[in-house]
Amino acid sequence: MKPHPLAPKSQPHPLAPSPKIGEGGQTPPPCPSPNSGRGFRGEVRKRTPRWASLLAIVCVCLIAAYPTLAQIAVTADDVNRVAKQLYCPVCPNETLDACQTQACVQWREEIHTQLTEGQTAQQVIDSFARRYGERVLATPQDPALRALSVYTPFILAGIALVIAVLTFTRWQRANTSEPHPPTPSPKGETDTRNDSYRSILERDLRE
């Protein structure tokens, strides 16, 4: 259906249809238009309550006191390392680390939160796969799907190789059982046993 040319401009979702429901049945939030409220600079400033500031100070002290806990400090690079292994559940074929939409910014924040809570990269990936389905992974986790996806090309390559070897064998058998008459090459080809590189080259060039 053609868009109404005189209608006011709407700002629909930039890339994709409505998101599909993942295995866990949860619908991912729609990828909002990047320009909605200039999502690029989408940091919403809120006044922090005083009690929250105190709590944060206590948390920082606790982290400083326990070196093992302090290791959970998560950088943007840590987040990107995980996000690189996940595909945006809504945008087509874009990894989460590269996707510029506001929804993906939120998903990266979620990865940050989960890593900060102490989850491993694999646990974060698993949680995304549970919620949004296999499509968020670069390779499916389901054993049947994984086998179907990853091994099929090698099986196909193997079949192609077997066909090639059978072809060679058939050719060689045909060649030995029915020795070809010494048909000269259409363009005066010489015997391949000729040991001079120059003559081989000249023959190649002549052909």
Added chain:
Amino acid sequence: MLAEIGIVTLGLAFLAAIYAIIASVYGARIRSERIILTGRNASLITFPLLLLSCTALMAALLTHQYQIAYVWQVSDPSTPTFYRFTALWGSQQGSLLFWCLLMSLFTFFATLINWRRNRPLMPYFIAYCMATLAFFVGLVLFVENPFVRYWLTPDLTANSSVLAYLFIPPNAQAPEALGLAQTARGLNPLLRHFGMIIHPPMLYLGFVGFVIPFAFAMSALASGDLSTNWIKAARRWSLIAWLFLSLGLLLGGRWAYDVLGWGGYWGWDPVENAAFIPWLMGTAFLHSVMIQEKRGMLKVWNMFLVIFTFSAVIFGTFATRSGLVESVHSFAQSGIGIPMFLFWGSITIISVALVLWRWNTGRLSDERGFAGMISRESLFVLNNVVFVALALAIFWGSFGAPILSELVMNTDITLGKSYFNGVTAPLFVALYILMGIAPLSAWGATSARRLGKSMLVPIALTLITLVITFVSGTRDGGALFGYGVVIFAGYVAIYETYRGAVARRKNTGEAFPLAMIAIFGKNRRRYGGFIVHLGITVIGIGVIGSTLFQVETQRTLAAGETLELGGYTLRFDGLDMNQIAEDSRVMDIANLTLLRNGAEIARLRPRHDFFPQATGMNQMNIAGSHSTIENDFYVLLASSANDGSTVTLKVYINPLINLVWWGGIILILGTLISVAPSESVRVKERESVGSRMGAAA
């Protein structure tokens, strides 16, 4: 008026193509030269007609004819003239029309050039070309017409009074021009890049170019002339199509690197893969065709390769334009899916059936036997196996597995970089090894000893290079292995060219540079091919370096703060906010200084572009980069604070990435040399024309 010109010429082109099919086939059947000639003329007229149609649309774009729906969709009053040209292929309808124009252009020249030389093949050649063209022109005419206009009908309410029709509805009138201009959508921001003026036409030329070898193969099968005539006619056209497809892929990679903002050039996106698969099949054909030319073997295989290359082209077009797969590149879902699928399926089945029919009659049997396992033909067959396996693996990952899992298991899956890198890497290694060994082998048969002996120098040079690479700091075993395999293939190409010149010098006593020029003149195909191999080697080095050694970081900086990465220091100096460009995009530009060892080496200005007028994808991250042969220091402005006090930067160091582009240029250069007719061929042609004239006299 422009719309009327476009519609009428399009309709005439469709009728001419249909007439050309009927007249060519019927004329060939009843052996009527007059009817065949009318068919030829009808096919030739499609090019000027489609040129007129495209010119009408282009004129409409340039003169702001927003009543034409396509113009309204892909431009607005702020669109610069440059992008008004590129808007011709900026959306489904216009790009399909442009595709038809290029196909008719190829057919026009192929018909004129080959009319005398391959006379028996030409009626069927024209029929196949015109069948393909008629299908695409039909799509443009009946399904995705770019000349549909908006009309106001007085009997409808104000809210729904605008209708899109090809012809004027009763009592309708044109909407007010100003209103249409104010609401026009403008070009997709991703397409507002210099590369977009070249990338799509190159890719389309590559795609439609493969119609010509396909039509020659089918004409050979239909006419029964199964000599090497069709191969000779098709080979050069395949090389031309391959050249354009290579250019299209390279430019597409460069565009992705500059515009898509993820620090890379190849994302294994389904649409990229849809263009890469015909390239792989076409490359296999260009190698395999030599075996048929020189040894009279693999006739059936070559037919299949041509068919599946063309089939891959049509499937790629179908996948990209039908909404079959989701991709950052793909056109919106449209009504052309089912007709394109039917066309793809039917043309593939008919072509395969024709090959099998001729095969059964024994007309495609090999002229020679197989002389030995160590021969150039056996290595070329292996090379073909690898190319086809690569094409199948990529097809499977992009389309096969996702579609099958959805149909059979009702599960939507994505196969990403890890799949493609894992599956294709061993195949690419095999390909480079074969690329190294095959040129050293001989046609017919060669001994293992001779082959080993000729490999000594390239292997020695490869080992020396690897030692230097190791000493200079590369310790990764996988990378060293990859470099070794790739460099070996490159050294073989250089060594064989050198040996050719030395042999020539010994024979003729010419100086070495003259001998070098002479061998290129004598056999451009062979030595152009070596340059192509060298280009592929350089690309391989770039791909390994930029894939295995890419480093990246993301950091938020305030003005004056710095970050360190890979021996570089990057300082944030300030942000220029809300800069308005000519096409009304709003830009935020970060001012950065790049330092090495404390000295300033570059000023970078990565920017974030926002398109307030655009619908859909309305922002882009344009990288700032400092390029050297060693690496690219590539910076993206990921985000910034509302007051511009801080910016979040994504920084990549992409080692050796520029070798990908340099290798591409070498590859194109080599292909151009190969495409040019060699001296000996020209002499032969002159002699043959001379003898024909003598006979005629």
